[in-house]
Amino acid sequence: MKSFTSAWKLYGKVDGSSRSILAVLAIILPLVAWSAVSYLPFLWHPQILITDAGDEDYLETGMRLNRADFGKAVQEMQAHGQKVPQGIPANPVYLPSPGNVLSAFINAFTNPVGGGTEKSIPQAFWHSIQIIFWGFVISSAIGVPLGVMCGALPALARLVEPSVDFFRYLPAPAFGALAVAILGIYDAPKIAIIVIGTLFQQILVISNTTRKLDFALIEAARTLGAKGPRLLFRVVVPGILPDLYRDQRILLGWAWTYLIVAELIGTSSGITWFITQQARYQHFDNVYAAMALIGIAGLGTDMLLGILARFLFTWKRENV
C-alpha cells in the first residue's frame, strides 16, 4: 500500500505488485465505466426503445426516440384514452453494450462467412493486414537504407532531404486518384498510399536517429582504423539498431493511420471499409468489434515487438 501511494507522487517509484494492479485497472476501469452506462438504466440512457407501439401511429416496435418525445406520445395517448405505448430506457444506437459487442466479436469468428459480397470481420481484417504488411515492407526497404545513409553522409542528406520534406507535407490522400490512375483499382494503389504516407517520414526519422549516434563512438572507431562500409556496418548500424527498431515500431503505427484512406480508393475493401459499411447499416456492435480487433492486433504486435527487443538488445542497459 505504501508503494502504491508512492506511485502517485510526481516522479515517484512503482514496484512490481502495484504495477500489475495498475495494469489490470487500466483495462478494467474503462470496461466498468462502459458497462455501467450500458446496464444501469438510471445512468444516462437518454432514449426509449419502443417495445409496444400502442395506438400511436408513427411509433413502431424497435424504434428509439428521446425521452421527452416518448413522454409527449404517452400523454397524447392518455388524453385520447387510447392504448399507451410501452418502452424501456435505452442508449443511442451508436453505443451498444459490451455484451452486444462481445457477441458480435465472437460471432465474427464463429460464423466467418459474410453474406454475399459482404466480407466478414476476419476476411476484411486479413486483407487489411496484407495491405499494411506490403506497404510497410516496401517503405522500409527504401526508407531504412536511405535514412541511414542520409544520417551518415552529409552530402546525401543535403541532396535528398529537401525533396523528402516537400513530399512529407503533401497529404497521402492527395495521391489517391493518381495512384489509381497509375496502378489500377485493386491492391497496388492501396499499398502505394501506405508507402507514400510512411516513407517520407521514415527517411527523416531514421536519418535523424542515425545522426544522434554518439559521435565519440565514431571517432573511437576511426582511430582503430575503421572507415567506409566497415565503419557503417560495424559501428553505425549496430549502434543505432535499438533506436531504429523503436522508430520502426512507431512508424508501423503510422502506417495503420493511412489504412482508412488506402481502403477507400479503387475497389473499397478491408477492415476500415467494413467499418464504414456497418456504420451505414447502423450495426454499431460490428463497428465496435472491428475497432476492437484493430486495437487488439495493434497493441499485441507492439507488445510482441517490445518483448522481442528485450531479447535482441541485451546489451542495452534499459530496454525500449
Add this chain to the structure above:
Amino acid sequence: MTTPQEPNLPDYRDLPADVAARMKVIKERELVLEIDHLGKVFGGRKNPTVALEDIEFGVHKREFICVVGPSGCGKSTLVRILAGLEEGTSGRILVDGRPVTGPGPDRGMVFQKYTLFPWLTVCQNVMFGIEMSGTEKGEAQRQAMQWLQMIGLEQFAEAWPHQLSGGMQQRVAIARALAAQPRVLLMDEPFSALDAQTRLRMQNYLMEIWRKVDITIVFITHDLDEAIYLADRILVLQPRPGRVEEVIEVPLSRPRRAAQMTAGEFLATKAHLEALIRSSGPNADDSADEDVELDIPLLTLVSDKAE
C-alpha cells in the same frame, strides 16, 4: 620564475644521474611522432580564434609525454589533430616520417568519455581494432584474450561494457587501442572522470603496461600531479594562442611509486608548473573565478566561531 619557489626545494632542472642517463638514451632514439609548425585557427574570416600557434615538438620512441596547460590552451585540440580527428590549419604531423592524413590505426586513442562499443562484449571490443587490420576472427580473439589477460580482465571477456566500472572500462579502452598495434597511444584526459583512488591505480596500471609494451604515449591532462608522476617529459602549453611554453624533463627515476609524490624533485617540479600555469592566467577568463572576493553575509545560526 625559473628559480624554485622555496629555498629548500632542489632545482627541478637538476636531473638525478639515472634520470639524466635515461633521458640521454631516449633522445638518441628515433622520433616516432613529429609536430611540425602546427597551427590551428577556429572560426571563419570574421573573428578567427587561434587555438594553436606554431607548435614544434618531437616524441621519441617509447617516450611518455604529458601535455598540460590551463583550460583553453588547446591541449585537447592538439591531441585531436594528432589523432587525425581534426585538421591543423597550418603545419603538419609526421608519424615515422610520414605525414598524417586523417585518423588511422597507427595512432590509437583513449578518450575522456567512455567509448567502448556498448553492443559488443568486452572481448569483441578489444577484437575490433585487430579485425579492422584484416586479421581473421579466431586469431583476433586469441590476441584480444591476451590483452585482456594483461590488463587482468579476462574473466570479464563476455561481459557488456555497461556492467563494468568506469576504471575497468578505461582499462579495456586502453587494451582495445593497444591491440590495434599503434605506433603512438594518444590519451585525452582518460582518467579525469574517475575518483582519486581509482585514478592512482589506473596510473600505475598504465605505467606497468607501458613498460611491457612497445608503445609511445602522449597523455593530455590538467592534473599536474598526474603529469609529473607519469611523464618523461612534460609539454607545457600556454593559452590564447596555444603555444609551447616550456618542455620539462621530469627529474624522477623509474619505476615510479606513489611515495615519490612527496619527494623534493616532485614538489619542485610541481611548484614550477603551477607558477607557469598561473603566470599565463591573468589574460585568461577563468582566472576571474579565483580572484572573486566573496561577500556573503553571515547566515549561520550557530553562535560559536569554530570555523
